[in-house]
Amino acid sequence: MKSRPIMYSTPMIQALPYKSQTRRTRGLEIVNKHPDMWNYLGGKQGTHIFEHKDIEDYRLEIKCPYGVKGDELWVRETFCNLCPDDQGICYKADKEHNPASDLCAAEWKPSIFMPRWASRHLLELIEEPIPQRLWDITEQDAIVEGAPAGYIEASPTIFDKGKSNYKETLKDYRAGFARLWDSINRKKYPWSGNYWDWKLVFREIKQ
Secondary structure, eight states: OOEEEEEOOHHHHHHGGGOOEEEEOTTOTTGGGSGGGEEEEEEETTEEEEEESSSTTOEEEEEOTTOOTTOEEEEEOOEEOOSOTTTOOEETTSGGGOSGGGTOSSOOBOGGGOOGGGOOOEEEEOSOOEEEEGGGOOHHHHHHTTOOOEEEOSSSSGGGTTSTTOOOOEEEHHHHHHHHHHHHHTTTSOGGGOOEEEEEEEEEEOO
8 A cells, every 4th residue: 555645726625525536647648649549448457558649569568657556645735834832733625723823923835835744634546547538437426426417497598587398407417517617627638629538536534
């Protein structure tokens, strides 16, 4: 078993009580240059094989940077460790500690700088990480990603509401996940590109 760091944004930390999956693109940069040009053939012991659709016998072996089933991920989050002695470490995800200037003179430190000893969340991978396309996410997956519900009109527009065949709006967590994904990844890997990602399924364990 190995332990590796993983960075979480403040909204992702706040969603952890309802979250048991996350998706990441790190390590998939080559196939994500032209995501439609690759087929996934399978993987074993953390190494995954992709085959190019047009170039014969051109395959890539990609090692998942997040490990294998049973490995642990310790979470890095935005924090402040220069608070008064009676406060200790402040975490931005805790609403009562926002902003940090209310409690101490220091600014928030980005999650990438969090040391292992300051991490308060430890995740265990309970399934083998697999690469998949963004659009392959299911409705149930989107729910356990902690995504908020999106809404889709059952009729073409809200102006049809007076018609006898109008149906109420339907919850769509995949749509909510798409918005959430774009709020974080739009610049490099927008939802519209249907990029490859690692599907990580975990449970939080006590430290």
